[in-house]
Amino acid sequence: MPVDELDGRLIEMFAAEPRVGVLEASRRLGVARGTVQARLDRLSRDGVIAGFGPEIDPAALGYGVTAFVTLQLRQAGGHDPVARRLAQVPEVIEAHTITGAGDMLCRIVARSNADLQRVIDVIVDVAGVERASSVISLATQIPYRTLPLVRKVSSGALSGSRGHLGQRDS
Amino acid sequence: MPVDELDGRLIEMFAAEPRVGVLEASRRLGVARGTVQARLDRLSRDGVIAGFGPEIDPAALGYGVTAFVTLQLRQAGGHDPVARRLAQVPEVIEAHTITGAGDMLCRIVARSNADLQRVIDVIVDVAGVERASSVISLATQIPYRTLPLVRKVSSGALSGSRGHLGQRDS
DNA sequence: TTGATGACTGTACAGATTGTGCAGTGATTT
């Protein structure tokens, strides 16, 4: 069981207020500071928490247009060389190889629809790309999120161990 | 100009090592601590930095399968009601309304291909959804990233103001 | 039943960091 209920509450707390430190978190969760630290260490070690990096909003950077581009690749060469070249393009935010009609699905951003045309042209120009069909994101109905999943997983893991009583010191 | 060269370096530093505090960052960048704090405040206020929340890896949670589902909706009702229902499904990680043949594009995750079938069934069962066609992500060639974009924007903004000299105190 | 483990709890202490405020300095703008 990757995350239990306490892990879930911990993640939610840090998601809601990243500024709270370990000490404050332990106070709010009603556990010892060492416990929170140990949990965070474990979650990071296990890769559940990939990091605490700043989340950048492309829109705030002027790139308010998002689009998804499906690529058809030339058979020869394979995906990797194409991916490497796409990685050179800053506007390519993400890329997956996929099943189905297309070979690759990319998420790209642009400053405007006109700029989007430019970015798509750049992508189509990449060696190995045969054809590209794109759909523009008109609105983000559900922004990227993982918390619901964390809740589901952590609530599913019925807790087994519980508290204790503690003692006196000094 | 949303972000200048110093902002760019600042963002890159926090992306690489989120643990470094404001003080350490100021030392490495060779600027005063107050400057770093002011920059971070501004970037957060302007929305460039959306937050510092923990990045959760669905794969580490057991959801190693990612897929993109294109939805055709029934004309009546519109997108929002559907989006609200999709939001109830933890496995729906993201959703956009889009141009083109489909009406909506969702990103979903599942524990396995068999589990993926279950999730898709849940989505198809959502009221308002006419049809769904999905493609599975076989490999993530380019993981979600924004740093290249930050670099492009920040390098493009030719800096104007520069340092000073400082003084003595106490 | 008896260890051995592992996860927690409180506590402690030194060192480092944060939140703020302030005065002085250039560069830029009105």
Added chain:
DNA sequence: AAATCACTGCACAATCTGTACAGTCATCAA
């Protein structure tokens, strides 16, 4: 020329972090 604005350096109080340690429970294997 006056007013702003962004920075620098420094100061101080209040906190927090890293780390360590002993004692308690619960679980697990012998």
